[in-house]
Amino acid sequence: MQKITFALIGALLLLTSCSQNKLKLVKNGESDYVITYTKEDHESAKVLQNYLEKISGVELELTEGNLDSATPKIVLGLLEDSSPSENIQIKTQDGNLHILGGSHQAVQNAVYEFLERYFNCKWYAPGVEAIPLKKSITLNEMDYSYIPEISTRTVHSRLFYQNHDFADQQKVTYEAFPTYVPSARVHTFHKFMPEEVFYEDHPEYYALRGDKRLPTQLCLTNPDVLEIVKDSVAALFERHPEAAVLSVSQDDNQQYCQCPLCSRIDEEEGSPAGTMVRFVNNVAKAFPDKTISTLAYQHTRKPPKTAPDPNVLITLCSIECDRSAPIADKCEDFAQDLIGWGKLTDNIRIWDYTTQFTNFLAPFPNIHTIQPNIHLFRDNNAKWVFEQHSNNPSELFELRSYVTAKLLWNPDLDFNDLLLEFTNGYYQEAGPFIKNYVDQIHQELANDQDFFLFLYGDPSEAFDSYLKPDLLAQYANLFDAAEEAVAEKPAILNRVKMARLGIDYAMLEASRKNITDQLSLTIADADGIESINPDVAMLLDNFSNTAKNNDITLMNEMGFTVNEYGANFLSALEMAKRPNKARDSEVTTLTKPKKYANEDPMVLTDGALGGSSFYANWLGYEGNDMEVVVDLGKTESINTISMAFLQVTNHVVFFPSEVTYFGSVDNKTFTEIGTINSPKPLTKSSKVNDIQYFDLEFDPASYRYVKVVARNTETPYWHHAAGLPSWVFADEIIID
Incomplete structure (x- = not known):
């Protein structure tokens, strides 16, 4: 009995102690x-x-x-x-x-x-x-x-930049470049030494490419260049005394200087980063109390032998990588470069990429790679990570922003739990369907081991992979079920509609290519008369309205807007239903196309229409004119010819300077029908992403063969790709 009493007293004391600690x-x-x-x-x-x-x-x-x-x-x-x-x-x-x-x-x-x-x-x-x-x-x-092992965490999303409370809640920065001089954050060479000011009188300040100096990059061994840049840096720090960091970094191209002195240093260093690091070290010595940032990007990504000075911040960029799997698995060169830079400095900022910049709203199944990539950065002592999302809304925008921020704070969270947490919390009853969609599309990509998921790709590349027609139907069914689950909750339903934009966009682009009877721009009646596919018209209407209702304005980083996309698509619908005597006609190319559309000239008459990206059904010619002959099969009376051309200026794709149409009855003697000069000649202010129809109307004439000659626009000296050949991209030729 006494033992029991002591036991009870001990238990009570323990409970009392526990209670006191609460x-x-x-x-x-x-x-x-x-x-x-x-x-x-x-x-x-x-x-x-x-x-x-x-x-x-x-x-x-x-x-x-x-x-x-x-x-x-x-x-x-x-x-x-x-x-x-x-x-x-x-x-x-x-x-x-x-x-x-x-x-x-x-x-x-x-x-x-x-x-x-x-x-x-x-x-x-x-x-x-x-x-x-x-x-x-x-x-x-x-x-x-x-x-937190990553001390500076940035997710490039306007959800954080425009909502500081939300950024605080997720423990990320308010801006992409905290503590930087605002006007000198990245790609600054042209800002320090604009070609308009220096190039004419001092071409030696700029990169030697072949036998010509071009204002693509600076000559980093020219002592005058160093002094001018140091003066510019000093002026900027004086103007922004609160700033701690300034970027001295290459412009966004790979046309670096190959003069004898620069080349000798790069050869000694084993990388073009050699001249860069030596140059930036010399700048940094003049500002010991500040940090000078530079890029390890494209041609400077491989580490040199010379170590950066302690106040030099290396920004290492993963732009080339295949996003279908973790960087460590499918981008081993980058992983090795990260390790190499880590041996030279512990002052590394990672610039990673998490969206498709040519198509913000396209399905881009890389979400499962975010965690292992952050592990790679963390495990190699990167304390500053910048995840470049789209800033503007993109596919699964809220989900991506949330998951990325969480993993930057704690890279070891359970990823599946995190995904469930968000989908069930944000989409509520629709959450399980959206989670299933995310899991399925990632699994479908994983099943295609050869697919290269590129930051500058296009959904059209995936129509025989994770965006096959039957899979698109399955994904659409999941979103139908998701919408039905929250049909009585307008706010949640709107979130589901935003999540659905990616699949709607993929289906629109599939329809542009006419990949099935259901996914096509037009349908034919019993008499063979083409009319606009009502399902596609409704899909475009829903896509446009959802974007408009949620202030989603951009399709890509080139500034191509949702409104322009809608107008372009409506134009494509009208073009598709036009009578076209060239439809399915044999096309012979007289000059050599390159790489895109499988180099098959038949894409010019297949009824599928090109989109805003050069991957989307465009036939490309690099550095040469396009010359093709269309065989109508028999002599026809015609009076209109129209052909579409693409412009993406940052990727060196320009409208042709002129397009000339010729006609023949025997494929030997051709008569010039007419020439159209480019209505939008290339200038520095040209629209980055655009489509232009080169239309010609003429008095009726009879021809069997129509030749098209599109003259390549030479890359101008002021363009970042000066010295490189430019592209002409053409699509459907319509003849009536």
């Missing part, structure tokens, strides 16, 4: 606790007060400074001076709760971490949150600390 922040709608803070943490204290009130209905008092020890309190403040600035700590002690950080920014991060970790608060998108409701709040004893 904090009863709120009990039955009341609290004795106050929130104390230092002046610099006032906003963080208000955030904590606000959310504790949302949870419990109780507003805790805010008090700046210390209180007497008898008052129970939540203490916000700094850790000891030796603590890393990113360190956060959440602990109970002597009946109080301490939320601490190694800096005031870390204190803010600790507040949000506390709310999420211990209350399961969720912030899915700006203004979209899930907050639990509790009349009583009891906290067990805790002692949690965390130092």
Whole structure:
């Protein structure tokens, strides 16, 4: 009996001890606790007060400074001076709760971490949150600390840039280049030494390419160039004394200097990064209290032998990589370059890419690669990671922004749980269908081991892969079910419609190529008369309306707008139903096409119409004119000829300078029918992404053969690809 009594007493003592270690922040709608803070943490204290009130209905008092020890309190403040600035700590002690950080920014991060970790608060998108409701709040004893291994976390998304509260909740930066001089963030050579100012009098300041100096890049061994750049950097820092970082970096091309001195240094260094690092080190020496950033990008990605100076920040870019699998698996060269730079410096900023820049709204199944890529960066000591999303809305925009931010803060989260957390929280009852879509499209891509998922690709590349017609139908069915699940919730339904934009866009582009009877621009009646496919017209209408209702304005990084896409597609529908005597006619090319559309001239008469990307059904000619002959099969009376051409100026695709149409009855003697000069000659201000029809009307004449000659526009000296051949891209020829 005595043993039992002692046992009971021991148990009671243990329970009492455990109870004493618990904090009863709120009990039955009341609290004795106050929130104390230092002046610099006032906003963080208000955030904590606000959310504790949302949870419990109780507003805790805010008090700046210390209180007497008898008052129970939540203490916000700094850790000891030796603590890393990113360190956060959440602990109970002597009946109080301490939320601490190694800096005031870390204190803010600790507040949000506390709310999420211990209350399961969720912030899915700006203004979209899930907050639990509790009349009583009891906290067990805790002692949690965390130092994020990636200290500067940026997701290139306007959801964060335009909504700083949401950025705070997800612990990412408000801008793409924090602490940088605003006008000198990347690709700065042309800003320091514009060709309009220096090139005519001093061509030696610029890159030697072959036997000619071109203003594509700077000559980094010219001492005058170094002094001019240093003067420019000094002026910018003087204008922006608050800035800590400035970029001295190559322009966005690979036309670097190959003069004898530059080439000798690059050969010694084993990489064109050799001249760059030596040059930037010399600039950095003049500004020891600032950081000079430069790029390890394209031709400078491979590390040289010379180490960057301590105040040089290397921005290593993964632009070339196949996004169908983790970088470590399908972009081993980049992984090796990362390791190589890590041996030279611990001052590395990663510039990674997570969207398809030629088609923001296209399905781009790379979400499963985000975590292993962040692991790669983290494991190689990259403390600053910039994930270049589209900034503007793109496919699954909210999901991508959320998942990427979460993984930058904690790369070791369970990815599937994270995906479930978002899809169920943001899309609610529709969540399981969207999760199934995400999983399925990624699995379909994984099944196609040979597919290269490129940042500058096009959905048309995937119509025999993860966007096959039967798969598009399956994906559409999932979104139909998702919409039905939230049909009575307009706000959630709108989120589902935005998530659906990718599949709608893919189906529109599939229809442009007429890949099935259902996915085609036109349908024929019993008499063979073509009319617009009503399903495609409805699809375009839904796509355009969803975009308009949600301020989604851009299709790609070249500035091609959703409105322009809609107008272009309507034009394509009208073109597709026009009578065309050239449809399915034999086409012979007299000059050699290259790479695109399988180099098959028959794409010019197949009824499929090219889109805004050069992958989408365009026949390309690099550095030469396009000359083709269309055989109508018999002599026909014709009076109109029309042909479409593409322009994507940043990819050296220009409208032809002129297009001439010829006619013949015997394929030997051709008569010139007419010439159309480009209505939009190339200038520095030319529209980056555009489609132009070269239309010719003439008095009726009879021909069997029609020749088209499209004159290539030479790459001008001021273009970033000066010295390289340009492209002519053409599509459907319509003759009537």
